[in-house]
Amino acid sequence: MKRRQFVQSIGAGSALAGLGLMSGCATTGGSSAKVVVVGGGFGGATAAKYVRLFSNNSIDVTLIEPNAAFVSCPMSNLVVGGHSTMAEITTPYSNLSQRHGVKVVRDMVDSIDPVKRTVKLASGGELPYDRLILSPGIDFMPTLPGMAKAGAADKVLHAWKAGPQTVALRQQLEALPDGGTYAISIPLAPYRCPPGPYERACMVASYFKVAKPKSKVVIFDANDDITSKKGLFTKAWNDHYAGMIEYRPKHKLVDVDAATNTLKFEFNDDFKAGVANVLPDMRAGNIAVKTGLATANARWCEVDFLTFESKAQKNIHVLGDSIQIAPAMPKSGHMANQHGKTCAAAVVSLLQGKEAPANPLYANTCYSFVTAKDVVHVASVHKYDTEKKTMVAVPGAGGLSSAASEIEGAYAKAWARNIWADSLA
Amino acid sequence: MGNSMKWLAAAALCASAIGAHAQVNQTRVWAAACASCHGTDGRAQPGMAALAGRNQAELQKILLEYKAGTRPATLMHQISKGYTDEQLGQIAGYFAAQKP
Numbered sequence: 107m108k109r110r111q112f113v114q115s116i117g118a119g120s121a122l123a124g125l126g127l128m129s130g131c132a133t134t135g136g137s138s139a140k141v142v143v144v145g146g147g148f149g150g151a152t153a154a155k156y157v158r159l160f161s162n163n164s165i166d167v168t169l170i171e172p173n174a175a176f177v178s179c180p181m182s183n184l185v186v187g188g189h190s191t192m193a194e195i196t197t198p199y200s201n202l203s204q205r206h207g208v209k210v211v212r213d214m215v216d217s218i219d220p221v222k223r224t225v226k227l228a229s230g231g232e233l234p235y236d237r238l239i240l241s242p243g244i245d246f247m248p249t250l251p252g253m254a255k256a257g258a259a260d261k262v263l264h265a266w267k268a269g270p271q272t273v274a275l276r277q278q279l280e281a282l283p284d285g286g287t288y289a290i291s292i293p294l295a296p297y298r299c300p301p302g303p304y305e306r307a308c309m310v311a312s313y314f315k316v317a318k319p320k321s322k323v324v325i326f327d328a329n330d331d332i333t334s335k336k337g338l339f340t341k342a343w344n345d346h347y348a349g350m351i352e353y354r355p356k357h358k359l360v361d362v363d364a365a366t367n368t369l370k371f372e373f374n375d376d377f378k379a380g381v382a383n384v385l386p387d388m389r390a391g392n393i394a395v396k397t398g399l400a401t402a403n404a405r406w407c408e409v410d411f412l413t414f415e416s417k418a419q420k421n422i423h424v425l426g427d428s429i430q431i432a433p434a435m436p437k438s439g440h441m442a443n444q445h446g447k448t449c450a451a452a453v454v455s456l457l458q459g460k461e462a463p464a465n466p467l468y469a470n471t472c473y474s475f476v477t478a479k480d481v482v483h484v485a486s487v488h489k490y491d492t493e494k495k496t497m498v499a500v501p502g503a504g505g506l507s508s509a510a511s512e513i514e515g516a517y518a519k520a521w522a523r524n525i526w527a528d529s530l531a
Numbered sequence: 532m533g534n535s536m537k538w539l540a541a542a543a544l545c546a547s548a549i550g551a552h553a554q555v556n557q558t559r560v561w562a563a564a565c566a567s568c569h570g571t572d573g574r575a576q577p578g579m580a581a582l583a584g585r586n587q588a589e590l591q592k593i594l595l596e597y598k599a600g601t602r603p604a605t606l607m608h609q610i611s612k613g614y615t616d617e618q619l620g621q622i623a624g625y626f627a628a629q630k631p
Binding site for chain 2: 155156159160440443444447448451454455458460463464465466467468469471483485486487488489500502503504505507511513514516517519520521523524525527528531
């Protein structure tokens with residue numbers, strides 16, 4: 107064999123393995139190991155980058171993502187409130203490829219074959235994988251019949267995936283006459299970003315306070331009470347938006363008439379809003395459901411918290427908002443970023459024929475803006491419990507802000523810069 | 532080239548492949564959790580404390596003061612309480628070894 111032929115064989119590691127030359131080697135971290143990551147949000151982008159970092163760039167990583175750039179959900183409520191811009195919350199994918207050698211493919215995954223270990227792209231191509239990392243975020247459940255009508259989804263917005271709907275919701279608020287009402291409907295937990303809806307109410311009210319002082323914000327919550335940072339949000343509503351924000355718990359939305367912006371509840375009177383902002387019930391991203399991974403109530407994907415490997419399919423790892431969360435673990439971008447690293451460490455170890463690190467330990471931090479400048483946080487630390495085989499919150503750690511502050515406002519913006527860079531640059 | 536040469540070449544490739552990536556170290560993964568706020572390998576974006584290349588003893592002292600509640604903080608007193616003193620020392624050691 108000549109040198110060039112040998113080098114070519116290294117490139118095609120599977121060919122070497124096929125010749126029986128590398129028995130055991132191809133699965134222990136040879137240059138042929140292929141990881142495909144589906145979804146370039148906080149979870150997927152981080153996993154893609156950290157598989158490259160933790161493997162000293164020896165594992166081939168392809169990231170499949172339909173959007174041209176990453177648009178952050180955290181900080182997008184500032185755009186809704188008119189305090190930030192889309193450009194400020196957008197990060198390109200180019201650094202993942204240029205700095206880390208991740209192959210970024212702009213496409214959607216149409217289907218996954220767990221037996222052949224291939225993903226079929228919407229554009230028609232097919233990609234093989236040794237291990238697949240799925241981070242498809244959330245999709246909405248079809249529980250509101252009126253939202254299926256033509257044009258309804260373009261009029262009654264969720265803006266719960268940052269992007270065009272963030273801009274469209276802002277435009278609806280700008281077009282609302284002074285005295286008009288903005289209503290937001292919150293689904294039963296679990297849903298993406300527990301404090302997010304209450305932060306959004308604050309941001310809309312902060313805009314109304316200046317531009318539309320006769321307008322009102324009404325929060326319809328399917329839950330029995332505020333699900334996150336209750337004391338801090340109610341204090342902010344009293345301190346800054348007294349008489350402007352109204353909170354109504356135990357309002358389970360069952361239908362929407364988009365033509366009239368009317369919200370219909372299970373037990374309560376209908377409500378007609380000027381701007382209706384509906385967060386439907388959520389579940390794992392469609393591709394995860396379609397692949398049969400959403401085994402918890404047909405909504406969320408159960409995983410092994412040491413590796414994030416699906417409990418339904420070997421060699422497929424699921425992370426981020428799509429998973430059946432551990433106790434006290436929020437569905438947050440910060441958490442997805444942490445999942446990405448834990449999963450990356452496990453995937454690299456497993457492809458090297460080693461065991462995944464045995465003691466996952468990581469924190470969550472969620473900042474919420476209650477005014478354009480004042481911010482509150484909730485933090486928690488999560489560790490792996492070997493007996494319960496899940497992540498548990500460390501007792502005595504974590505907590506809330508003592509009060510909203512501008513110092514935490516500065517930290518919140520620094521948090522965003524850092525987590526965007528950690529995930530994508 | 533003969534069969535023995537093929538085996539040698541493959542063995543060399545295997546060895547180099549394994550040598551190229553030491554086992555993913557638990558401390559490195561713990562430290563990576565800090566990177567969400569403090570930058571990948573502790574090289575922070577503006578507005579957060581950079582940790583890369585700091586003195587290990589100094590970093591460890593700061594973390595233990597946060598944990599004890601003797602150092603003013605908005606949030607680090609709550610995070611540091613989730614870690615043992617030994618874990619904080621190991622994480623401090625990891626960041627101390629990184630290029631600033």
